[in-house]
Amino acid sequence: MKTNTLSPDLLQKMDAYWRAANYLSVGQIYLYDNPLLKRQLLLSDIKPLVVGHWGTTPGQNFIYVHLNRVIKNYDLNMFYIAGPGHGGPALVGNTYLEGTYSEIYPDISQDEAGLKKLFKQFSFPGGISSHVGPTTPGSIHEGGELGYSLSHAFGAVFDNPGLTVACVVGDGEAETGPLATAWQSNKFLNPIKDGAVLPILHLNGYKISNPTVLARIEHEELEQFFRGCGWTPYFVEGDKPEEMHQLMAATLEMAIEDICRIQKNARDNNDATRPRWPMIVLKSPKGWTGPKVVDGLQIEGTFRAHQVPLLVDAEHPDHLNQLESWLKSYKPEELFDENGRLITELADLAPKGNRRMGANPHANGGSLLRDLQMPDFRLYAVNVPSPGAVDAHDTLVLGSFFRDVVKLNQDQRNFRIFGPDETLSNLLDAVFEVTNRQWDAREQKNDEFLAPVGRILDSMLSEHQCEGWLEGYLLTGRHGVFNCYEAFIHIVDSMFNQHAKWLKVTAQLPWRKKIASLNYLLASHVWQQDHNGFTHQDPGFLDHVVNKKADIVRVYLPPDANCLLSVFDHCLRSRHYVNVVVAGKHALPQWLTMEDAVVHCTEGIGIWQWASNDQGKEPDVVMACCGDTPTLEILAAVSILREHLPDLKIRVINVVDLMKLESATQHPHGLSDADYDSLFTKDKHIIFGFHGYPCLIHRLTYRRTNQNLHVRGYKEEGTVTTAFDIRVQNDLDRFHLVQDVIDRLPYLGPKGDYLKQMVQNKLIEHKLYIDQHGQDMPEIRNWKWGGS
Numbered sequence: 001m002k003t004n005t006l007s008p009d010l011l012q013k014m015d016a017y018w019r020a021a022n023y024l025s026v027g028q029i030y031l032y033d034n035p036l037l038k039r040q041l042l043l044s045d046i047k048p049l050v051v052g053h054w055g056t057t058p059g060q061n062f063i064y065v066h067l068n069r070v071i072k073n074y075d076l077n078m079f080y081i082a083g084p085g086h087g088g089p090a091l092v093g094n095t096y097l098e099g100t101y102s103e104i105y106p107d108i109s110q111d112e113a114g115l116k117k118l119f120k121q122f123s124f125p126g127g128i129s130s131h132v133g134p135t136t137p138g139s140i141h142e143g144g145e146l147g148y149s150l151s152h153a154f155g156a157v158f159d160n161p162g163l164t165v166a167c168v169v170g171d172g173e174a175e176t177g178p179l180a181t182a183w184q185s186n187k188f189l190n191p192i193k194d195g196a197v198l199p200i201l202h203l204n205g206y207k208i209s210n211p212t213v214l215a216r217i218e219h220e221e222l223e224q225f226f227r228g229c230g231w232t233p234y235f236v237e238g239d240k241p242e243e244m245h246q247l248m249a250a251t252l253e254m255a256i257e258d259i260c261r262i263q264k265n266a267r268d269n270n271d272a273t274r275p276r277w278p279m280i281v282l283k284s285p286k287g288w289t290g291p292k293v294v295d296g297l298q299i300e301g302t303f304r305a306h307q308v309p310l311l312v313d314a315e316h317p318d319h320l321n322q323l324e325s326w327l328k329s330y331k332p333e334e335l336f337d338e339n340g341r342l343i344t345e346l347a348d349l350a351p352k353g354n355r356r357m358g359a360n361p362h363a364n365g366g367s368l369l370r371d372l373q374m375p376d377f378r379l380y381a382v383n384v385p386s387p388g389a390v391d392a393h394d395t396l397v398l399g400s401f402f403r404d405v406v407k408l409n410q411d412q413r414n415f416r417i418f419g420p421d422e423t424l425s426n427l428l429d430a431v432f433e434v435t436n437r438q439w440d441a442r443e444q445k446n447d448e449f450l451a452p453v454g455r456i457l458d459s460m461l462s463e464h465q466c467e468g469w470l471e472g473y474l475l476t477g478r479h480g481v482f483n484c485y486e487a488f489i490h491i492v493d494s495m496f497n498q499h500a501k502w503l504k505v506t507a508q509l510p511w512r513k514k515i516a517s518l519n520y521l522l523a524s525h526v527w528q529q530d531h532n533g534f535t536h537q538d539p540g541f542l543d544h545v546v547n548k549k550a551d552i553v554r555v556y557l558p559p560d561a562n563c564l565l566s567v568f569d570h571c572l573r574s575r576h577y578v579n580v581v582v583a584g585k586h587a588l589p590q591w592l593t594m595e596d597a598v599v600h601c602t603e604g605i606g607i608w609q610w611a612s613n614d615q616g617k618e619p620d621v622v623m624a625c626c627g628d629t630p631t632l633e634i635l636a637a638v639s640i641l642r643e644h645l646p647d648l649k650i651r652v653i654n655v656v657d658l659m660k661l662e663s664a665t666q667h668p669h670g671l672s673d674a675d676y677d678s679l680f681t682k683d684k685h686i687i688f689g690f691h692g693y694p695c696l697i698h699r700l701t702y703r704r705t706n707q708n709l710h711v712r713g714y715k716e717e718g719t720v721t722t723a724f725d726i727r728v729q730n731d732l733d734r735f736h737l738v739q740d741v742i743d744r745l746p747y748l749g750p751k752g753d754y755l756k757q758m759v760q761n762k763l764i765e766h767k768l769y770i771d772q773h774g775q776d777m778p779e780i781r782n783w784k785w786g787g788s
Contacts, residue, residue: 005249014065014249015241016335017097017346021061022289023330024093027115028122029054030312030323035115036332036340041324046312051123052130053086055306058288059202060090060168064357066248067166068098070256071351077162079360081153083179084170084202085132085143089122091358095137097342098350100358104137104511112340134505134512138358140365140475142498147176148468150199154185155472156362157195158457159413161267163362163476164196164259171214172207178464178495183229185465186277187441190452191266193413196259199231199279204286206303215283222281232258232276237283239301244284255280272452274440291326294319365477366513366575372415372479373408377401377569381594382561387610388589388635388785394628395523395585397561398568399430402481405572406455407434409479416473418466419458419483426483426523427585431456458483463491470518471499479516479572486522486582487529487538496578500548503576507551517577519568526691526714527629527727528586533720539692539713542658545580546696550667555658556581557691559631560590562597563656570601582691584628586723589785591631604657604669607679611635611652611785613642619651621741622684626655627691630713633727634689635785637737644755645748648741653679661700673705682706685744689713689732710740724776728766735759735766 006014027035029052034045060082071078082091095101096118101108108114108121121127128135132143141152153167173179189197205215214222219235226233234251238244255278262275287305292298299309310326312319337343354361361367380401382392402417409415417423417431424432436454443450450459457469463484470480499518506512522541529536545553554577558564564583571579591608592600600606609615625634631654638650655661662670671679680686685708690697694711701709717729727733738759742752769777 004246005253006246011242011245013346013349014069014245017065017349018061018241019330020097020335020342020346021065021090021093022058023327023332023335024096024118025054025057025061025089026327027119028052028089028092029308031119033116035119036112036336037324037327041320041327043312043314043317043320046320046323047120047124050308050312052089053307054290054309055206055286056084056087056170056202056204057090058290059204059282059284060084060087061094062244062248062284062288063166063168063200063202063282064090064094065349066252067357068350069249070252071355071357074256074260075355076164076256077355077360077362078164078166078357079138079140079363080357081141081149081165081167082132082139082143083141083146083149083168083173085141085146086130088129088131088133088136088143091132091136091139092118092122092128095358097347098356098358099347100137100356103359110341115340134502134509138360138363140363140472142502145494145498146170146173147178147464148471148495148498149173150179150182150185150197151465151468152472152475153197153199154182154189155469156476157189157197158416158469158473159193159478160195160362160476161193162195164198166198166200168200168202171201171203171205171212174201175213178468181462181465182468183226183231184460185469186230187274188438188457188460189277190272190438190440191262191275192270192272193453196263196277198255198259201279201281203281203283204288205301206286206306208306209303211303226279226281230274230276231279233279233281235281235283239285239288248282251280254278272440289329291322294322362476364511364513365475366515368477369513369516370412370414370477372405372572373412374569374572375401375404375408377565378594378598380565382590384562384590384593387591390590391587392561392590393427393585393587394558394561394564394583395521396427396429398521398564398583399428401565401568402428403430403434406431410434410455414478415455416470416478416480417456417458417483418470418480420461420463420466420488421458422485422524423456423458423483426521428483463488464495467492467495471495474515474518477515481519481521481572483521483523485536486525486541487536489520489522489541490538490544493541493544496545497548500552500578503552503578504549507576514576517571517574517579519571520578520580521568522580522582523585525582525584527627528584528723529718530721530723530726534718537714537718537726539582542580542582542692543696545578546659546700548578550659550662552576552578553659554579554669556656557627557658558583558601558656559625559628559654560588560592560597562590562592562594563601565594566598566601567656582627588628588632600654601656605653605655605660605671605679608652608654611638612650614649614651617649619681619684620649620745622651622653622680622686623737623741624653624655624680624686624688626658626689626697629727630689630691630732633732633734633737634687636734636783637741639786640734640738640755640759641741644758645751648748658700661697663703666703676704677706680704680706683708685741686710687712687737687740687744689737708744710744712737712740722770722774722776724766724780725770728763735762
């Protein structure tokens, strides 16, 4: 390998720029005042609470200055993802040096006063966090939680053929499950239609207090690992700055030229054959250029450099001189002019305009976002001549709508469907009439729907990958849907957390433009897993989601296909939310015409007058439902009650928008107390059939006047059995619901007593029947709504 890629003059300048970035990083961690060391450093110049992570920072500064060079030399459209995102000083410092930071935050000016503010705000009340976060220009990746950098990077370059993402992967991060599987993402990247990801594994050897696995295996084993994952690894190893600059410069050129060659061949020859993309392994000391020894303990190159390598406070007064020597080792007087601005010859090393990584428009994806071309969802309506007269598979109907969303946006290439091999299982089959699964590994003759180009990414059985890819896709200005089995969406609970936090913070930053919403379609849900059993039954993602800020999360449980179409049309048009939609794939009764469904979904909650008989009078009981299966059972219970107790006045309420139940003071979709009381009354008993865990409904309604609320939902009872028996085991079936009403209304007298005995007998009859026949009773399977 050529080792004189950099001229002596350029080498000196790049090293000086690196020193400037390191100086800014140390300053951010420690300094409250005296940013240019124009006088002797005093204890009063140090922050009272010093917080930050030094260990990864100098290595990331080193990478950034070298990426700047290749961006200029090759006119690259590139941005940077910091996997070890706790190295926040590096990205903040570099975006400041290139000028982006001051353009976005003018009060952090390019002078001594601006430097002082830059340093003070870091990990300081009213300032910024120590991680690379939403406030950091050029970032689409919150670095507080590790594991998702590489999947975010691939999501960013899908359908972005001119974009290259430099993804720095921490060697601690590389041990997480999501990151470990993300190396396989190269099997899904099309070299013609997509951009490129350049992973840079930062192998500095340590985590918080332990070594990293990849740093303690043999070089040959590490190289074989990455080659086995389909990469061409290049190694940059050492600790002498001059030698490392030359090695990194030469290696980066090789990697970029590999990418250019791969893309030129693919695009000139229409050759989508999977290439071996390059990657870089940078092995440098943890805490490089920092204190080597403190109080007799080695710091540089050990785990002790991970966070703050030098305690500077009244209890460690001698450390103040050591900090001053460390800061002066970067020679700030050679880097900044008298006013505190980076000297011109160094500032000229950075790219200009939108080629600066901190200013890349793709890292502020809302600025590139284009509306989807949407079909009229009403065209896919199920014909419902009367409530419950016909059955349909809700997600099968939705699949035709998704098919045409894909079709209408083929040219824009800004919509994708993601999932862990569950698109067909969730009955979204129709999408494969117009597109394929994107797949760039080997194919065999019996494969279905695999092709180098496709709008569906569902061929990797990893919820982490699907979530990460979709987040990266959305954050760079596109649209998408994640379809998943309801029980296993929990695998990405923590990823959802981070994305919701990102949305919350960016909504408060004027320069961050709103992005398309993160849309979850949760199918194969808890009430339709009778064949898979207990392991596949868990509706608890809803409980998790509603913990987040009310201006971010939305939860919808449409009762039928027409409502599902209306809801998803709304979700795909929305911005900056997380939309969770729960829908079934099994054939169930259809309740509303499309016209009625649109009105119902717009309101989010309402009385179903056709199912109620309390018009003009106070109801004796309110029967409420939320979710397709609870709706079915509530209506079946109502039909029994109206047949046997015709004088009983029943009000039926259906909830599509779950957050309608919460107070308007707590959620923007919430009902006012007056509106809630007008639906649910102030004192009548409410029998509520809910899709999920009952406690969630109690939690959402605890502020309401009417506390005569009795919720039936999933209570962790299940096995491989019939669909109806799952409901029986959880007391959500029609017979238990009828008993609930009778138990709450003792004035029903003997008529109620006899009806209660009848439904108890029905439950015994049900158990005997399924044990003998292996299916539900005909009156269950063939039930139709017969209310007048």
